[in-house]
Amino acid sequence: MKILAVDTALAACSAAVYDSDDDRMLASIFQPMTVGHAEAIAPAVRQIMLEAGIEFSSLDRIATTIGPGTFTGLRIGLSFAKALGLALDLPVVGLSTLKAIAANIASNPHHLPIVVAIDARRGNVYAQLFTHDLAPLSEACVCAAPDVSKGLADGDYLVVGSASDLLITLPSNRRLAFRKADAPDLPSATIIAKLARLEPATGTGLEPLYLRAPDAKPPHAAPLQFLQIGGADRADAQALATLHAQCFVQPWSADSFSELLEIPGTIAVLAKVNDAIPVGLAIARCAADEAEFLTLAVHPDYRRRHIGERLVMATAAGLAKMGSRHVYMEVAATNAGARRLYEKLGFVSVATRQNYYPKPDGDHEDALLMKRSLPIAPPHV
Numbered sequence: 001m002k003i004l005a006v007d008t009a010l011a012a013c014s015a016a017v018y019d020s021d022d023d024r025m026l027a028s029i030f031q032p033m034t035v036g037h038a039e040a041i042a043p044a045v046r047q048i049m050l051e052a053g054i055e056f057s058s059l060d061r062i063a064t065t066i067g068p069g070t071f072t073g074l075r076i077g078l079s080f081a082k083a084l085g086l087a088l089d090l091p092v093v094g095l096s097t098l099k100a101i102a103a104n105i106a107s108n109p110h111h112l113p114i115v116v117a118i119d120a121r122r123g124n125v126y127a128q129l130f131t132h133d134l135a136p137l138s139e140a141c142v143c144a145a146p147d148v149s150k151g152l153a154d155g156d157y158l159v160v161g162s163a164s165d166l167l168i169t170l171p172s173n174r175r176l177a178f179r180k181a182d183a184p185d186l187p188s189a190t191i192i193a194k195l196a197r198l199e200p201a202t203g204t205g206l207e208p209l210y211l212r213a214p215d216a217k218p219p220h221a222a223p224l225q226f227l228q229i230g231g232a233d234r235a236d237a238q239a240l241a242t243l244h245a246q247c248f249v250q251p252w253s254a255d256s257f258s259e260l261l262e263i264p265g266t267i268a269v270l271a272k273v274n275d276a277i278p279v280g281l282a283i284a285r286c287a288a289d290e291a292e293f294l295t296l297a298v299h300p301d302y303r304r305r306h307i308g309e310r311l312v313m314a315t316a317a318g319l320a321k322m323g324s325r326h327v328y329m330e331v332a333a334t335n336a337g338a339r340r341l342y343e344k345l346g347f348v349s350v351a352t353r354q355n356y357y358p359k360p361d362g363d364h365e366d367a368l369l370m371k372r373s374l375p376i377a378p379p380h381v
Helices: 037-052 071-088 097-102 145-149 164-169 189-196 234-247 254-260 307-321 336-344
Strands: 002-007 012-019 024-032 061-067 092-096 114-121 124-130 141-144 155-160 176-180 227-231 266-273 277-287 290-298 326-332 348-358 364-373
Touching: 002 037, 002 071, 002 189, 012 037, 012 189, 024 037, 024 189, 037 071, 037 234, 061 071, 061 097, 061 189, 071 092, 071 234, 092 097, 092 189, 097 114, 097 124, 097 189, 114 145, 114 164, 124 145, 141 145, 145 164, 155 164, 164 176, 227 307, 234 254, 234 266, 234 277, 234 290, 266 307, 277 307, 290 307, 307 336, 326 336, 326 348, 336 364
Parallel strands: 002 061, 061 092, 114 155, 155 176, 290 326
Antiparallel strands: 002 012, 012 024, 114 124, 124 141, 227 266, 266 277, 277 290, 326 364, 348 364
């Protein structure tokens, strides 16, 4: 069985191809990073597939970490794995980040229980207890660092993870000792690939494991009167890139947004909750009396609430003021939801661009070119 594994959950981006029949790692890459996972993961996968000398069609399953981890990082890796699994019609395996880190421990001669502790910021940690052979002894949780020892019996424990030093230095009046494991503190795709051969494949319906609400996650129940639609500029480049990465498998970088917004005739619109959390974006460009939408995105947790419609309307109004009489946009032929939205707003298909959108497996899909005149009248007119 040939397994492709990826991980972007924490402060690294890694990918590996493993042949379980021969117990042989065909190729791997590990890049420490705190930002830039979205830009790094696809090139990393292409590189290791070339090094392994195999085609994507030779793979048997895809594996990725599902959490806990950083909100954006988890979505990048999981979205990439699910998209690739869907494109190749392959099963997708999701593994706990905590178990993947526990599996980094190569030597545990005394069979000590393993505590995995990941820094969750603000004095909190993501933690879970495992046996020496990785059987879980507790549920994954988020808690204050001193609370990790609660519920643990007296004795010695190996501890691994980015918060392991913190646990070791905490005072204790119990006969309980944390020993720092001689193992990496971050998950690695090489370990994940090996674990994935024994895990059940759950398909492309995998969901990220969040042990707490992410800091920048928009509230599901936020009423629409708390949504603001306004212009964006270069100062918003990182926010635009982060949101784009939460919406697309192959997102644009902050530098790309910054450079794009310097081009004359470019207009950017950003939707925010409570004037702080970005939940939607639209970028368009005007040339003479014609314009085109370059990208349109709404955060996955905030869709089906007319945000996309309001972004299109606001952007179209700005383009009309700049002198545009017609506007174009491209949409993947398989994106039925987006097509319905654009048709509702008066766009009609005028052409097909074959093999326009690249897919994670190296294949392509058609794009429909849609057009309508400007201005767009408000819905009540």
